Amino acid sequence: MKWKVLLIGLTVLFLSLFLLVPLAAILVEALRKGAGAYVRALLDPDAMVAIRLTLLCASIAVVASVIFGICAAWAVTRFRFPGKSLLLTFIDLPFAVSPVVAGLLMVLVFGGQGWLGPLHLGVLFATPGIILATIFVSFPFVARELIPLMQEQGTEEEEAALLLGASGWQTFMRITLPKIKWGLLYGVILCSARAMGEFGAVSVVSGHIRGRTNTIPLHVEILYNEYNFVAAFAVASLLALLALATLGAKALLEWKLRRDAAAAQREAGA
Amino acid sequence: MARSNKNATIIPGFGLTLGVTVVWLSALVLVPLVLLFVRTSALSWPKFVEIVTDERAVASYKLTLGCALVAASLNAVMGSIIAWTLVRVEFPGRRLLDAVVDLPFALPTAVSGIALTAVYSRNGWIGQALGFPVAFTPLGIMVALTFIGLPFVVRTLQPAIEDLDPGVEEAAGILGASRMQTFLRVIAPALLPSLITGFALAFSRALGEYGSVIFISGNMPLRTEITPLLIVTKLEQFDYAGATALGAVQLTASFLMLFSINLVQWWTARKTGVR
Numbered sequence: 001m002k003w004k005v006l007l008i009g010l011t012v013l014f015l016s017l018f019l020l021v022p023l024a025a026i027l028v029e030a031l032r033k034g035a036g037a038y039v040r041a042l043l044d045p046d047a048m049v050a051i052r053l054t055l056l057c058a059s060i061a062v063v064a065s066v067i068f069g070i071c072a073a074w075a076v077t078r079f080r081f082p083g084k085s086l087l088l089t090f091i092d093l094p095f096a097v098s099p100v101v102a103g104l105l106m107v108l109v110f111g112g113q114g115w116l117g118p119l120h121l122g123v124l125f126a127t128p129g130i131i132l133a134t135i136f137v138s139f140p141f142v143a144r145e146l147i148p149l150m151q152e153q154g155t156e157e158e159e160a161a162l163l164l165g166a167s168g169w170q171t172f173m174r175i176t177l178p179k180i181k182w183g184l185l186y187g188v189i190l191c192s193a194r195a196m197g198e199f200g201a202v203s204v205v206s207g208h209i210r211g212r213t214n215t216i217p218l219h220v221e222i223l224y225n226e227y228n229f230v231a232a233f234a235v236a237s238l239l240a241l242l243a244l245a246t247l248g249a250k251a252l253l254e255w256k257l258r259r260d261a262a263a264a265q266r267e268a269g270a
Numbered sequence: 271m272a273r274s275n276k277n278a279t280i281i282p283g284f285g286l287t288l289g290v291t292v293v294w295l296s297a298l299v300l301v302p303l304v305l306l307f308v309r310t311s312a313l314s315w316p317k318f319v320e321i322v323t324d325e326r327a328v329a330s331y332k333l334t335l336g337c338a339l340v341a342a343s344l345n346a347v348m349g350s351i352i353a354w355t356l357v358r359v360e361f362p363g364r365r366l367l368d369a370v371v372d373l374p375f376a377l378p379t380a381v382s383g384i385a386l387t388a389v390y391s392r393n394g395w396i397g398q399a400l401g402f403p404v405a406f407t408p409l410g411i412m413v414a415l416t417f418i419g420l421p422f423v424v425r426t427l428q429p430a431i432e433d434l435d436p437g438v439e440e441a442a443g444i445l446g447a448s449r450m451q452t453f454l455r456v457i458a459p460a461l462l463p464s465l466i467t468g469f470a471l472a473f474s475r476a477l478g479e480y481g482s483v484i485f486i487s488g489n490m491p492l493r494t495e496i497t498p499l500l501i502v503t504k505l506e507q508f509d510y511a512g513a514t515a516l517g518a519v520q521l522t523a524s525f526l527m528l529f530s531i532n533l534v535q536w537w538t539a540r541k542t543g544v545r
Contacts, residue, residue: 007355011367014348018417019373021395022385029388068294075287079279089532090295093303096528097521098478099379100498104505104517105302108309113510115305136298158281168282190375197378199481200498204505217380217481224384224485233388236381243376251369 029233041231069142103204125207142187338476341415349423379481406488419472426468463538474527
């Protein structure tokens with residue numbers, strides 16, 4: 001009994017000091033000067049531009065992650081080929097690389113002295129660069145959710161559909177997609193959360209042009225460095241709410257998956 | 271289980287899906303990475319050595335490695351306690367705390383950075399109570415890196431703890447083992463591989479972390495300047511050679527960590543015979 005109290009106490013204390021108190025601080029700091037200042041910070045034209053740019057980048061990054069994720073998961077889980085584990089390592093690589101290095105890579109490819117620099121594509125310090133950096137840091141999320149899921153599900157149902165005369169596309173849409181939809185949704189949630197919140201990589205390629213190439217996290221940084229703390233925390237609270245929504249969605253999905261698994265087990269037992 | 275028939279399969283789409291995957295990874299990841307090393311090798315060797323052994327660079331390596339090591343160690347200890355509590359102890363609010371553990375994954379790093387700074391600065395809620403400065407010292411960097419690394423340890427350990435059979439612990443107890451012996455001989459060996467993996471993941475993430483650190487660290491050259499920040503500073507001064515060389519160092523560290531993590535997992539899989 002004493003052990004339990006000690007364990008619970010330590011857990012609550014540590015999670016409070018490092019996670020809960022900072023989370024609460026965001027909301028308190030944001031509302032320090034009242035609801036008026038809070039709303040003004042969000043409706044500021046530069047903030048609106050940042051929100052729009054972030055949503056644009058995140059939606060493109062999610063589409064990219066879904067396309068890549070489905071292709072990669074299909075190739076990796078349905079076929080045998082040499083170099084598969086190397087391929088899997090490469091899929092994970094963006095998570096192992098520092099976001100700053102990710103930004104640096106974009107600069108090396110597209111920068112003035114970069115590899116494609118002489119083409120003057122206008123990628124760096126503009127929206128395309130921000131989109132590319134966002135894709136780089138967030139594209140593996142869907143693949144990482146789908147690969148273990150599709151590995152576990154196997155290929156028997158797909159094979160049956162194909163033998164019964166379904167086309168490859170029909171098989172995917174009618175058999176595979178319904179089986180992986182929740183994993184896919186989970187990957188999309190994680191991908192969009194990361195895409196909207198990415199700071200390091202985007203910071204390197206954006207050029208920080210206020211009202212032009214600032215995403216929400218970069219806007220937070222600028223406001224904070226100008227000692228405009230209330231506005232900085234107000235805009236940051238948007239991202240914090242987004243993070244809480246992500247955690248909520250994750251908990252909900254896990255609960256649903258557990259329930260489905262339990263139901264399947266009951267069915268198998270009956 | 272997947273039961274693919276050696277190489278023969280009737281499932282279509284191999285060329286298309288593998289093609290998209292390989293082209294994508296090459297264009298977005300492989301080519302830029304190779305370019306980074308090509309650019310680095312274009313520097314003369316003495317120049318490269320001069321950049322990466324510069325006083326400011328070496329100070330940043332020591333700081334980054336030291337803080338990451340402290341943070342990952344603290345996470346290994348506290349993460350084990352938290353993971354154990356969340357799996358084995360029933361108490362009201364457990365589900366909620368379990369969900370909160372993922373907060374550092376979900377919260378954008380810049381937001382974490384300003385929130386931690388607000389709380390741990392001299393007149394912040396916790397900073398006030400502590401009586402010694404945390405923000406704008408190496409201690410602040412450790413706080414940020416602990417925050418960012420905690421879920422790695424907890425989430426790696428949780429499934430391993432769930433897999434432990436309480437019956438085995440009971441058996442050890444019945445056979446006369448003390449609590450300490452049960453822990454050291456039965457529980458610890460079973461959890462060690464996951465703990466090492468979690469520690470390595472947290473450490474690796476801490477080495478490259480940028481957003482949550484730069485607000486709380488104060489960024490004084492030689493004292494509280496982490497390596498990723500030094501890379502950004504060099505880029506902002508259009509010192510591309512310097513940024514590239516330090517980027518290569520940073521990337522090599524990431525690769526070494528990735529390699530070690532794979533090694534640990536391979537070793538575990540071989541020892542337990544599953545995969």
